[in-house]
Amino acid sequence: MEIKSAEFVISNTNVKKCPPGNLPEYAFIGRSNVGKSSLINMLTSRKGLAMTSATPGKMMLINHFFINKEWYLVDLPGYGYARRGKSGQGSIRKIIEDYILEREQMTNLFLLIDARHDPQKIDLEFMEWLGENGVPFSIVFTKADKLTGGKLKTSVNNYLNKLQEQWEELPPHFVTSSEKKTGREEILGYIQEINQSL
Numbered sequence: 001m002e003i004k005s006a007e008f009v010i011s012n013t014n015v016k017k018c019p020p021g022n023l024p025e026y027a028f029i030g031r032s033n034v035g036k037s038s039l040i041n042m043l044t045s046r047k048g049l050a051m052t053s054a055t056p057g058k059m060m061l062i063n064h065f066f067i068n069k070e071w072y073l074v075d076l077p078g079y080g081y082a083r084r085g086k087s088g089q090g091s092i093r094k095i096i097e098d099y100i101l102e103r104e105q106m107t108n109l110f111l112l113i114d115a116r117h118d119p120q121k122i123d124l125e126f127m128e129w130l131g132e133n134g135v136p137f138s139i140v141f142t143k144a145d146k147l148t149g150g151k152l153k154t155s156v157n158n159y160l161n162k163l164q165e166q167w168e169e170l171p172p173h174f175v176t177s178s179e180k181k182t183g184r185e186e187i188l189g190y191i192q193e194i195n196q197s198l
Contacts, residue, residue, distance in 0.1 A: 001188040004068050006044040011061040013091075015098045018105075019064055024198060025072040025105045026191055028140075029096065030112030031122065032078035035142040038178035039112065040065075040075055043187060050075050060092060062099055071195060074099075074106070079126070100135055107194055108136050110187070115141040115155050115175065119162040128166065138172040140187070145177035 009019055030036050037050035049065060063075040076099060077092050100109065109130065113123055130137050141159070144152055156175060163170055172190065176183030 001068075001192040003044050003046075003188070005066075006046050006049055006068075006073070007066045008049065009064040009066050009072070011063045013061060013095050015062070015095075015102050018062065018099070018103060019066075019072065022105055023071055024107040024195060025064075025074050025103065026108050026110065027074040027076050027099070027106055028110045028112065029076040030078060030140075030142070031114075031120070034078070034112040034114050035178055036075065036078065036112055039140065039142060039176060040073065042176075042178040042181055043184055044073070060095070062095060071107075071191070072105070079122070100130075101133060106135075107198070108138060108191075110140050110174075111137050112140045112142050113159065115144050115152060116146055119159050124162070124166075127163070127171075131167070138174065138190070140183070141173065141175045143177065144175050144182055145179045 010017070012018070028036055028040060040050035041047055044065070044067065050063065060077050062077070065073045065075070067073050076096055079092060079096060100106065111123070111127065111130075127137070139159075141156055147155060152175070156173070160170060160173070174183045174186050174190070176187070
């Protein structure tokens with residue numbers, strides 16, 4: 001898939017204010033500092049499309065970007081940033097859950113995981129919640145360029161093995177590096193495939 005146009009449309013905290021119509025939406029979510037903005041900018045080949053924040057957990061909005069005038073890329077707030085405090089975490093959770101559960105146009109959720117880390121409880125619980133609610137999702141391992149040689153493969157395999165303890169069937173997964181544009185064609189190809197089947 002070639003990205004010919006990528007336009008910012010709207011930011012909000014209320015799912016009811018998301019763009020009207022029934023075009024497919026592909027949402028991206030992950031813990032704070034997982035490299036989400038960098039990945040979105042890499043996928044769209046637009047350097048400043050998604051704003052990266054120097055402070056983890058600063059982005060508290062649902063951001064819609066209109067791609068090729070055919071589908072939306074949705075940047076969801078990062079979750080699990082401890083310094084936000086209980087009330088801040090609660091309001092973020094509500095924004096995320098309302099969008100994921102109520103937005104019928106959401107076609108697939110891409111869950112970003114830092115490839116360098118062992119499986120984290122918060123991510124595993126989030127995946128379990130997605131499974132319980134029948135939400136279609138894929139896993140995107142980020143920062144692949146930070147691991148050398150066989151370490152990347154080992155890290156990804158460890159993660160998938162951990163998931164197999166709970167999941168009969170694993171969700172699709174992608175290995176990416178925003179620096180080296182790894183995984184770009186695979187993710188865009190996957191989106192195109194889904195769009196063509198709708």
